[in-house]
Amino acid sequence: MKSEKKHLIYLAAGLLAAASLPFVITNVYYLHVINLAGIYCLVTVGLNLLSGYTGQVSMGHAGFFAIGTYVSALSALDLGVPWLPGTILAVLSASLCGFVIAVPAMKLAGSYLVLATVGFGEIVRLVLVNWTPVTKGAAGLVGIPLPNIFGIRITSEGEFFYLILVMLILGAGIARRLADSKIGRTFIAIREDELASRAMGVPVDRYKTAAFMISAAFAGAAGSIYGAFSGVTSPDNFTFDDSVAFLCMSVVGGSRTVGGAVVGTVALVSLTELLRAFQAYRLIVYGLILIITVIYMPQGLAGLMFKKHTREESEADS
Amino acid sequence: MQYLLNGLPLGAIYALVALSYSLIYTASGVLNWSQGDMVMLGAYLGFTFMSLAGLGFGPSFVLSMLLVAAVGVAVQRLILRPLKERGAPPINVVIATLGVAITTRNVALLVWGPNAQLLQSPVSSNPIGIGMLRITPQDLLILAMALLLMFALQYMLRRTKEGRALRAVAQDRYAAVLMGVDTNRSDAVAFAVSASLGAAAGILVAPIFFVTFNMGAGIGLKGFVAAVIGGLGYIPGAIGGGFFLGLLESAAGGQISSGYRDVITYAILIILLWLKPSGLFLRRRQQKL
Amino acid sequence: MKVKKAAFFFLVSVAVVGISVFCSYGTAMSADNVIRIGVVGPESGGSAQLGQGQHQAAQMAVDEINSGNLAGDWKLEIFFEDDEGNPTKSANATNKLIQQDKVHVLIGAINSSATLADMVITGRAGIPQITAGSTGSTITEQGNRWIFRTAVNDEFQADALIKYAKEDLGFKKIATLTAADDYGQSGANLLAGAAEREGLEVVSAQTYNNGDKDFKPQILSIKDAGAEGVFLWGLYTEAALIVRQARQLDLNAQFFGASGMAAQKLIELGGDAIQGLVLTQSFLPASDKAVVTKFVNGYVERFKDTPIPHGAQAYDTIYIIADAVKRAGSTDAEKFREALASTSGLQLVTGEPKFNEKGDDTGKYILLTTIEGDGFKLFKTIEN
Numbered sequence: 001m002k003s004e005k006k007h008l009i010y011l012a013a014g015l016l017a018a019a020s021l022p023f024v025i026t027n028v029y030y031l032h033v034i035n036l037a038g039i040y041c042l043v044t045v046g047l048n049l050l051s052g053y054t055g056q057v058s059m060g061h062a063g064f065f066a067i068g069t070y071v072s073a074l075s076a077l078d079l080g081v082p083w084l085p086g087t088i089l090a091v092l093s094a095s096l097c098g099f100v101i102a103v104p105a106m107k108l109a110g111s112y113l114v115l116a117t118v119g120f121g122e123i124v125r126l127v128l129v130n131w132t133p134v135t136k137g138a139a140g141l142v143g144i145p146l147p148n149i150f151g152i153r154i155t156s157e158g159e160f161f162y163l164i165l166v167m168l169i170l171g172a173g174i175a176r177r178l179a180d181s182k183i184g185r186t187f188i189a190i191r192e193d194e195l196a197s198r199a200m201g202v203p204v205d206r207y208k209t210a211a212f213m214i215s216a217a218f219a220g221a222a223g224s225i226y227g228a229f230s231g232v233t234s235p236d237n238f239t240f241d242d243s244v245a246f247l248c249m250s251v252v253g254g255s256r257t258v259g260g261a262v263v264g265t266v267a268l269v270s271l272t273e274l275l276r277a278f279q280a281y282r283l284i285v286y287g288l289i290l291i292i293t294v295i296y297m298p299q300g301l302a303g304l305m306f307k308k309h310t311r312e313e314s315e316a317d318s
Numbered sequence: 319m320q321y322l323l324n325g326l327p328l329g330a331i332y333a334l335v336a337l338s339y340s341l342i343y344t345a346s347g348v349l350n351w352s353q354g355d356m357v358m359l360g361a362y363l364g365f366t367f368m369s370l371a372g373l374g375f376g377p378s379f380v381l382s383m384l385l386v387a388a389v390g391v392a393v394q395r396l397i398l399r400p401l402k403e404r405g406a407p408p409i410n411v412v413i414a415t416l417g418v419a420i421t422t423r424n425v426a427l428l429v430w431g432p433n434a435q436l437l438q439s440p441v442s443s444n445p446i447g448i449g450m451l452r453i454t455p456q457d458l459l460i461l462a463m464a465l466l467l468m469f470a471l472q473y474m475l476r477r478t479k480e481g482r483a484l485r486a487v488a489q490d491r492y493a494a495v496l497m498g499v500d501t502n503r504s505d506a507v508a509f510a511v512s513a514s515l516g517a518a519a520g521i522l523v524a525p526i527f528f529v530t531f532n533m534g535a536g537i538g539l540k541g542f543v544a545a546v547i548g549g550l551g552y553i554p555g556a557i558g559g560g561f562f563l564g565l566l567e568s569a570a571g572g573q574i575s576s577g578y579r580d581v582i583t584y585a586i587l588i589i590l591l592w593l594k595p596s597g598l599f600l601r602r603r604q605q606k607l
Numbered sequence: 608m609k610v611k612k613a614a615f616f617f618l619v620s621v622a623v624v625g626i627s628v629f630c631s632y633g634t635a636m637s638a639d640n641v642i643r644i645g646v647v648g649p650e651s652g653g654s655a656q657l658g659q660g661q662h663q664a665a666q667m668a669v670d671e672i673n674s675g676n677l678a679g680d681w682k683l684e685i686f687f688e689d690d691e692g693n694p695t696k697s698a699n700a701t702n703k704l705i706q707q708d709k710v711h712v713l714i715g716a717i718n719s720s721a722t723l724a725d726m727v728i729t730g731r732a733g734i735p736q737i738t739a740g741s742t743g744s745t746i747t748e749q750g751n752r753w754i755f756r757t758a759v760n761d762e763f764q765a766d767a768l769i770k771y772a773k774e775d776l777g778f779k780k781i782a783t784l785t786a787a788d789d790y791g792q793s794g795a796n797l798l799a800g801a802a803e804r805e806g807l808e809v810v811s812a813q814t815y816n817n818g819d820k821d822f823k824p825q826i827l828s829i830k831d832a833g834a835e836g837v838f839l840w841g842l843y844t845e846a847a848l849i850v851r852q853a854r855q856l857d858l859n860a861q862f863f864g865a866s867g868m869a870a871q872k873l874i875e876l877g878g879d880a881i882q883g884l885v886l887t888q889s890f891l892p893a894s895d896k897a898v899v900t901k902f903v904n905g906y907v908e909r910f911k912d913t914p915i916p917h918g919a920q921a922y923d924t925i926y927i928i929a930d931a932v933k934r935a936g937s938t939d940a941e942k943f944r945e946a947l948a949s950t951s952g953l954q955l956v957t958g959e960p961k962f963n964e965k966g967d968d969t970g971k972y973i974l975l976t977t978i979e980g981d982g983f984k985l986f987k988t989i990e991n
Binding site: 036129136140163232235 | 634650651687688689692693694696700702703705706707718719720721724726727732743745769787788789791792793814816820864877
């Protein structure tokens with residue numbers, strides 16, 4: 001009980017600190033990177049529900065992210081749909097794709113599942129490149145309108161920050177709720193022993209499909225805000241490398257907690273920018289840091305930060 | 319027919335890379351994403367020995383296979399072993415090997431620059447005709463060398479002490495340890511052999527596909543796909559998967575649309591996996607990453 | 608436990624070093640009469656050869672101008688950032704250059720999608736941006752007054768090639784084989800448009816994805832369609848592979864290409880099969896123009912490599928900037944933009960730059976050349 005109160009205090013302090021960020025940081029570059037990290041957080045929080053909790057490793061999440069971006073952007077550009085309904089459309093279409101990919105995926109495990117998700121990501125990207133009448137091909141979409149939510153226009157980096165913060169709090173809250181619920185525990189049970197879960201009468205296929213759809217929905221929502229935030233989008237944003245980057249963020253942070261996704265994403269996005277100082281050596285250093293992190297922090301950064309929490313959780317797991 | 323013939327050498331290369339994935343997976347249960355970059359390293363080292371040191375094709379081939387094998391052992395010793403000793407989850411191993419891939423690729427960019435390089439082949443690339451069909455001596459060389467390496471691998475696995483140890487570990491790691499097999503050594507052997515297979519594939523494709531620092535990304539992904547479709551960890555499956563993918567790509571690109579070639583390839587693969595979840599040539603089995 | 612801590616400290620110290628190096632950039636503001644130029648390009652990733660070619664040539668131009676005092680009493684300071692060819696990272700890099708390095712003008716990017724993403728940032732900040740490598744048509748058609756383009760005009764090239772195929776060679780059936788990226792896709796559209804105007808039939812329009820190594824299926828389709836001329840729109844690596852594989856499959860059509868692939872490497876990699884390929888380019892390495900030989904010889908000497916067109920365009924762009932700042936006498940964004948827009952009378956490597964109201968450089972040379980032996984041979988100069 002006491003620790004829960006403490007948690008709430010931390011949470012409130014964290015939120016207050018976060019909300020005041022745009023007043024402290026006025027550098028547009030920093031805000032831009034923070035906003036980007038926030039959008040990616042939404043993707044990785046969803047990815048953690050699928051890969052971390054349910055154990056279904058996805059190396060094609062850029063595909064769901066792309067669908068969210070394009071559906072929202074195209075419905076705004078071609079049909080004049082405002083941002084909020086566009087986001088709902090994006091979430092729906094992404095989770096529909098999650099359903100479609102879950103059909104073959106629920107029969108697969110391990111590397112076979114990885115192959116199916118890689119294939120999905122590549123299919124989405126290649127369709128975006130080649131279906132030029134609709135997607136405008138490789139050069140992509142331009143002039144994606146800024147969000148206008150019930151008359152509130154989001155234009156500056158600072159305003160985007162709050163929009164993204166609200167969405168992230170919403171997303172992380174839903175994810176936490178899910179993770180702590182019976183659904184979350186079933187996800188973990190499937191990850192730990194699928195056969196046993198099946199034997200216990202758990203409808204494993206249905207839960208796996210749900211995990212795919214929920215995870216895709218997060219990526220779809222992130223995509224919708226991403227398009228409006230960037231103003232332009234193209235298939236170059238959704239390559240295999242981007243899917244891999246999402247997975248790295250999730251694992252570096254700690255894929256089995258919601259907080260881990262946030263920590264890992266913020267760490268890797270800012271690392272990529274910090275390493276600009278290394279010029280030509282930056283990607284070499286990036287690769288080495290990745291290796292060292294996963295060797296010496298098997299539970300991810302979150303494992304170090306929320307040590308007590310993860311220990312509780314790992315006890316619960318075993 | 320010509321489409322099928324074109325797919326053969328490509329398939330042989332995919333098969334070699336698929337073998338290198340499969341071998342490491344069988345022997346140490348690791349999905350190693352840096353295999354594609356071993357292909358790239360092999361090609362660059364072959365190029366360096368031939369153009370800069372003036373060695374012949376044969377010696378360059380052997381030398382770069384050996385050197386890349388050493389890189390493979392280094393990856394196993396420095397990265398995989400600590401990960402295993404710490405009992406890291408499989409996903410961490412995947413990320414670590416992705417880290418190896420990123421690092422290797424960018425070191426190559428720094429050392430050899432961004433331009434494509436040409437490696438001169440000992441045989442001609444001018445086609446010879448068999449009736450209406452044509453194939454080049456270089457393609458024949460690729461096929462012959464690939465088959466030779468596959469047989470050499472089979473020999474090594476069945477007839478040598480190291481090979482037997484590998485097979486024992488693959489069958490049952492725990493039992494193998496009880497029988498006195500040094501799994502660390504067998505892991506190192508698997509990494510060395512896999513890396514050198516990749517290097518061989520690299521030198522074989524270099525004359526027809528050129529050498530670039532990021533060639534590993536494409537070839538590595540295709541090799542992985544071939545390994546999985548054949549049943550990861552099943553050696554004959556990897557070979558079958560490689561040729562199957564080569565022919566499928568060639569046919570998909572030729573008969574339907576070139577832009578959508580990979581879309582069709584991946585879609586067919588996903589549907590095949592749906593129908594046969596443990597690869598084309600393997601019976602159903604519980605798999606874990 | 609200990610190791611965990613050690614690793615944590617390692618990460619923290621990396622971050623600290625990073626941040627301190629990073630912040631020192633911002634403070635490295637120098638004296639008056641300095642114009643700071645930011646360059647964004649793909650220095651790693653799939654199009655690294657273009658980004659590095661741009662980087663090297665731009666650096667060389669800056670050094671020449673500074674050591675020769677060619678910009679009057681102005682000094683040039685240049686900052687490079689890598690975008691890996693990724694639009695998101697390109698926007699980050701642009702933001703960094705503007706906010707941290709306080710650049711007055713941005714050169715970049717090369718991939719059109721990245722350039723479009725950068726334009727959102729420069730447009731918002733009100734900073735002139737010159738792309739020396741992107742050819743996508745949407746770039747200059749958005750009414751963005753801050754964008755200029757010194758990349759060659761692909762429309763003129765497509766027209767020149769198609770006209771040559773029709774009038775001089777008498778072709779009736781042609782095929783296109785283009786990259787499925789923004790460069791190739793816009794090239795394919797321009798070729799199709801030009802062919803329609805000239806009354807040529809496009810019997811086969813094939814594409815390939817970047818990184819592809821096997822083009823035999825496309826080549827066989829083109830062969831079956833009976834094309835007399837095959838128009839390539841892409842980079843030299845793929846072009847060299849295509850002509851080699853075409854020869855293996857006995858496709859005896861005339862090949863054409865545009866400036867994007869014009870590099871000495873094309874001839875080296877293409878071998879015998881590349882001989883006779885006709886391509887348009889904006890400068891001839893073996894030219895007798897003093898400005899061209901100075902650039903080519905200087906580049907070869909300094910980088911032990913031959914320049915690519917993207918390098919030549921970036922080199923010229925730096926000279927355009929130097930000239931503009933000299934005339935503007937200020938780095939004020941509005942004044943500098945005005946000076947850029949009224950650029951005229953310069954004799955540079957790839958042309959005599961002159962911008963139209965959309966920001967496109969209409970003064971580029973268009974030379975019809977063919978590959979003969981180990982060099983390009985000029986046979987026709989097209990007047991705009």
